[in-house]
Amino acid sequence: MTTAKREISVIVNGLRHSVLVEPRMLLSDMLRQELGLTGTHVGCEHGVCGACTILLNGRSARSCLTLAVQADNAEIETVEGQGTIEDLGRAQRAFRDHHGLQCGFCTPGFIMTITDILRNHAPSSDDEIREALSGNICRCTGYEHIVDAVRELVREKEARP
Amino acid sequence: MSQVDASVELRPKLVGARVKRTEDPRLLSGNGRYVDDMTPKGTLHVALRRSDQPHAMIRAIDLGDVFDVPGVVAVFDATDLEGDLTPAIPTSKMKNYYATPIWPLARGKVRYVGEPVVAVVAESRYAAEDALEHITIDYEPLPFAIRQVDAVAPDAPLLHEEAGTNVIISREFQRGEVDEVFAQAPVTVRARFRMTRKTAVAMETRSYLAEWDRRKRALTLHSSTNIPGIIRDVLSGCLDLPGNRMRVVAPDVGGSFGGKGSLYHEELLVCVLARRLDRPVKFVSDRLEDLTATSQAFDELMDAELAVDEEGRLLGLRADVIGDIGAYSIYPWTGALEPVQVVSFLPGPYRMAAYHGRIRGVLTPKPPTGPYRGVGRPASTFAMERLIDMAARKLGLDPAEMRRRNLVNAEEFPYRTGSGIIWDRSAFQECLQAACDCADYPALLRERDEARNQGRWVGIGFASYAELTGIGSRIAVAPGMPINTGIETAKITIDATGAVTADFGISSHGQGLETTLAQVIADELGCRMEDIEVRHGDSALVPMGTGTYASRSAVLAGGAATKSSHVVKAKVLKAAAHLMKVPVEDLEASQGIVRSRSSNRSLNFKEIAHAVYAQMGRIPHDQREDLVAMESYDPYFGTACSSTHLAMVEIDPETYGVTVKRFVVAEDCGRIINPMIVDGQVQGAVAQGIGAALLEEVVHDDDGQCVTASLADYLVPVASVIPTIGIVHVEAELPGTIGGFRGMGEGGTIGAPAAIANAVSDALSPLGIEIDTLPVTPDRIFRLVEAARAANPTERTTA
Numbered sequence: 001m002t003t004a005k006r007e008i009s010v011i012v013n014g015l016r017h018s019v020l021v022e023p024r025m026l027l028s029d030m031l032r033q034e035l036g037l038t039g040t041h042v043g044c045e046h047g048v049c050g051a052c053t054i055l056l057n058g059r060s061a062r063s064c065l066t067l068a069v070q071a072d073n074a075e076i077e078t079v080e081g082q083g084t085i086e087d088l089g090r091a092q093r094a095f096r097d098h099h100g101l102q103c104g105f106c107t108p109g110f111i112m113t114i115t116d117i118l119r120n121h122a123p124s125s126d127d128e129i130r131e132a133l134s135g136n137i138c139r140c141t142g143y144e145h146i147v148d149a150v151r152e153l154v155r156e157k158e159a160r161p
Numbered sequence: 162m163s164q165v166d167a168s169v170e171l172r173p174k175l176v177g178a179r180v181k182r183t184e185d186p187r188l189l190s191g192n193g194r195y196v197d198d199m200t201p202k203g204t205l206h207v208a209l210r211r212s213d214q215p216h217a218m219i220r221a222i223d224l225g226d227v228f229d230v231p232g233v234v235a236v237f238d239a240t241d242l243e244g245d246l247t248p249a250i251p252t253s254k255m256k257n258y259y260a261t262p263i264w265p266l267a268r269g270k271v272r273y274v275g276e277p278v279v280a281v282v283a284e285s286r287y288a289a290e291d292a293l294e295h296i297t298i299d300y301e302p303l304p305f306a307i308r309q310v311d312a313v314a315p316d317a318p319l320l321h322e323e324a325g326t327n328v329i330i331s332r333e334f335q336r337g338e339v340d341e342v343f344a345q346a347p348v349t350v351r352a353r354f355r356m357t358r359k360t361a362v363a364m365e366t367r368s369y370l371a372e373w374d375r376r377k378r379a380l381t382l383h384s385s386t387n388i389p390g391i392i393r394d395v396l397s398g399c400l401d402l403p404g405n406r407m408r409v410v411a412p413d414v415g416g417s418f419g420g421k422g423s424l425y426h427e428e429l430l431v432c433v434l435a436r437r438l439d440r441p442v443k444f445v446s447d448r449l450e451d452l453t454a455t456s457q458a459f460d461e462l463m464d465a466e467l468a469v470d471e472e473g474r475l476l477g478l479r480a481d482v483i484g485d486i487g488a489y490s491i492y493p494w495t496g497a498l499e500p501v502q503v504v505s506f507l508p509g510p511y512r513m514a515a516y517h518g519r520i521r522g523v524l525t526p527k528p529p530t531g532p533y534r535g536v537g538r539p540a541s542t543f544a545m546e547r548l549i550d551m552a553a554r555k556l557g558l559d560p561a562e563m564r565r566r567n568l569v570n571a572e573e574f575p576y577r578t579g580s581g582i583i584w585d586r587s588a589f590q591e592c593l594q595a596a597c598d599c600a601d602y603p604a605l606l607r608e609r610d611e612a613r614n615q616g617r618w619v620g621i622g623f624a625s626y627a628e629l630t631g632i633g634s635r636i637a638v639a640p641g642m643p644i645n646t647g648i649e650t651a652k653i654t655i656d657a658t659g660a661v662t663a664d665f666g667i668s669s670h671g672q673g674l675e676t677t678l679a680q681v682i683a684d685e686l687g688c689r690m691e692d693i694e695v696r697h698g699d700s701a702l703v704p705m706g707t708g709t710y711a712s713r714s715a716v717l718a719g720g721a722a723t724k725s726s727h728v729v730k731a732k733v734l735k736a737a738a739h740l741m742k743v744p745v746e747d748l749e750a751s752q753g754i755v756r757s758r759s760s761n762r763s764l765n766f767k768e769i770a771h772a773v774y775a776q777m778g779r780i781p782h783d784q785r786e787d788l789v790a791m792e793s794y795d796p797y798f799g800t801a802c803s804s805t806h807l808a809m810v811e812i813d814p815e816t817y818g819v820t821v822k823r824f825v826v827a828e829d830c831g832r833i834i835n836p837m838i839v840d841g842q843v844q845g846a847v848a849q850g851i852g853a854a855l856l857e858e859v860v861h862d863d864d865g866q867c868v869t870a871s872l873a874d875y876l877v878p879v880a881s882v883i884p885t886i887g888i889v890h891v892e893a894e895l896p897g898t899i900g901g902f903r904g905m906g907e908g909g910t911i912g913a914p915a916a917i918a919n920a921v922s923d924a925l926s927p928l929g930i931e932i933d934t935l936p937v938t939p940d941r942i943f944r945l946v947e948a949a950r951a952a953n954p955t956e957r958t959t960a
Binding site: 003022024025032033037038039040041042043044045046048049051078079080082083084085086088092095096097099101102103104105106107108111126127129130131133134135136137138139140141142143144145146147 | 847
């Protein structure tokens with residue numbers, strides 16, 4: 001197996017990084033281990049749970065099913081780019097207001113999925129919201145408070161001219 | 162906390178308020194710190210070669226050219242580690258019990274597919290996994306019995322020869338002449354119920370990092386555990402390190418639900434390897450390992466029979482249960498935790514004179530069973546609530562009325578069940594009524610009947626149950642277990658800057674205890690919530706703390722926090738009385754300010770702390786006390802939490818899929834600290850109960866292989882399968898615990914499977930189908946419907 005490292009260039013949360021990676025390295029591992037962005041979590045490594053969801057060129061993607069080399073020259077957004085402890089982003093605040101998280105492990109993936117939903121899709125009814133969230137597993141909340149948070153974000157977006 | 166929530170500032174009392182969680186900002190912004198987020202310089206990574214055999218002798222292990230793989234540092238099997246530790250023994254005072262020893266790696270033989278055999282240590286996980294495929298293990302397969310009915314047979318192949326039997330747990334409960342009751346009973350119903358094997362599926366997989374400090378000859382294990390104190394104590398023995406050189410830290414932990422509440426091979430392993438290699442050693446389980454080598458749950462086969470009179474009054478119950486405990490008895494709970502609770506709780510919240518329950522816990526070549534949300538009671542409630550509905554159907558009685566006639570009434574408390582559990586001050590009847598009111602039961606019945614007239618499969622199901630929570634030292638969480646799980650300690654310190662630090666032995670992993678315990682302290686100490694730092698999940702914080710499990714933390718840690726707060730507050734007021742030169746009775750503390758009632762004088766905690774610690778002569782030298790207290794709380798008996806769940810389901814006649822259309826929970830969890838968090842616990846637990854009822858099943862085939870080893874095979878609920886859950890909080894007379902709190906984190910998982918099983922049975926009642934196995938998958942429903950149609954071809958298959 002060839003493990004010769006390749007240099008790739010990525011923009012993560014607005015900052016450019018040059019990283020030397022093995023061709024087989026997962027994007028999730030690159031973000032966590034090479035860039036120290038441990039907010040992106042790895043829950044299954046087979047694309048089912050959605051904990052590792054990031055935005056790749058503006059669209060949600062499973063970073064555990066993406067090789068780092070596939071992200072060469074790409075623009076990546078992770079949960080760290082959405083807000084800080086002192087100044088949470090809008091979706092993060094909605095999660096806090098509605099108690100949309102308990103252990104917090106799946107939460108970064110949900111935040112990134114919701115960021116994509118709000119930018120690129122228009123779920124309106126609760127059923128549509130639940131369907132849109134059904135690629136992410138949360139084992140703690142039973143989803144209701146997450147749906148409450150997303151409903152608020154959706155209504156807010158709908159109210160904007 | 163730099164920002165102050167308006168909700169915090171405006172409330173005179175925080176207990177009872179919807180306070181936003183203090184944990185959230187770090188978790189939401191990607192600043193949580195879970196074990197795998199920590200990689201100290203020089204960390205080595207472990208990958209495990211696990212058994213692919215259910216039962217086999219290890220004849221030889223050939224490492225091949227494993228050291229040619231770049232990055233491989235060392236390889237270990239059990240023989241390499243013999244001198245490094247003694248095994249953990251899950252002891253118990255139970256009669257006829259055999260404690261299977263727990264080692265880091267399989268010794269001599271393997272007993273389940275997934276058991277760790279060889280550990281590769283490398284500079285990266287990638288390298289360690291590369292190395293695994295170079296290792297060849299030569300096994301000699303041994304005979305085995307994979308199903309519990311076969312494993313209990315006297316001539317079944319033995320998994321642990323030293324035990325002399327596979328049945329390492331047996332227990333019976335008996336009250337009254339149950340056989341006579343059945344002989345004379347006008348109506349009896351019986352079935353063989355099966356609650357299949359489940360697993361917790363916390364979103365964070367089990368993760369461990371051990372660091373050896375050679376200067377202090379001390380070991381720190383960072384573990385995704387919810388019982389750091391228990392793990393510290395057992396490791397201290399196994400590794401021969403005193404508690405001041407053996408520390409277990411649970412940082413942010415990504416859920417457990419019980420799956421992270423036992424000692425694991427890999428915790429022993431990384432500790433031994435870190436000490437031996439003098440490097441940090443990390444093991445992070447992948448999802449396949451999590452689904453095949455984390456403790457599993459339930460797996461109960463329950464032959465149960467209920468006798469009732471013509472009015473539907475319960476006369477007697479008898480049950481013979483076989484619990485499949487897997488290949489080892491787990492530490493510290495033992496394999497008895499789950500199955501013994503099944504027969505302990507089987508009589509439920511009902512009045513009933515005669516009971517006979519027998520349980521056998523049997524070893525099979527599968528991963529050990531251990532705690533999982535609800536423990537024992539999801540299975541017992543499933544069986545009992547099904548029997549109640551079956552009896553009601555036989556009598557033509559409404560299932561709500563059937564329960565109303567049999568639930569223990571308030572005036573009968575304290576009531577002792579046939580298994581010896583004492584129910585007291587719990588809203589059994591009120592919860593049933595509240596569930597009916599909230600769901601508008603008469604309207605729901607009309608809706609069901611209309612649907613049934615249209616030929617649709619719609620049904621309604623109830624489940625009423627009670628559980629013991631916040632258990633004190635009178636009752637062992639697991640039978641005969643030698644660890645005292647009935648005490649928790651809180652150490653509260655006001656330091657020289659006036660900041661409040663509260664240390665606990667509990668270990669929050671999603672419950673929001675940093676918030677709720679701060680709410681309690683703010684009220685009881687009279688300080689500001691934002692001045693409190695709650696610390697937990699670290700064995701070094703208090704002398705002994707067993708962790709967060711068994712719905713205990715709000716009750717026990719909340720009680721300890723209250724006691725310690727009162728002691729510290731008394732010290733603060735005494736110091737303030739000296740400083741303000743007023744009698745201590747004249748002072749009150751609130752929001753971090755001590756005020757004199759008779760004058761306008763006040764001092765804040767910061768000023769008082771500064772005077773106590775930093776200024777000479779402000780307080781008479783023989784009166785000065787540190788503003789510290791460490792009190793523990795033992796509720797002795799503990800509390801009960803009770804509930805009625807009501808579900809309405811519809812079954813698709815094309816796909817046989819079940820949709821939960823309505824779900825209501827009416828529960829009595831005593832005084833509520835934070836309603837938002839309580840609702841979240843109910844919703845999350847119900848979702849897991851719905852998973853247990855409709856989706857989740859660990860399947861081992863006849864060869865002993867786990868065939869549900871991915872999240873595409875072991876299905877957990879996603880947002881689109883969970884309905885909105887109606888929640889009614891009923892408050893009966895408060896329990897005698899400090900604060901009046903009851904534990905409530907598990908109940909949803911206890912009631913939901915039974916309620917859904919009853920609703921599905923009701924939906925299929927035109928076909929005469931009674932559900933006896935969970936989950937009720939489309940495949941199972943299809944078979945039941947086909948069998949019913951074949952047995953009765955003229956019967957209309959829809960109403």
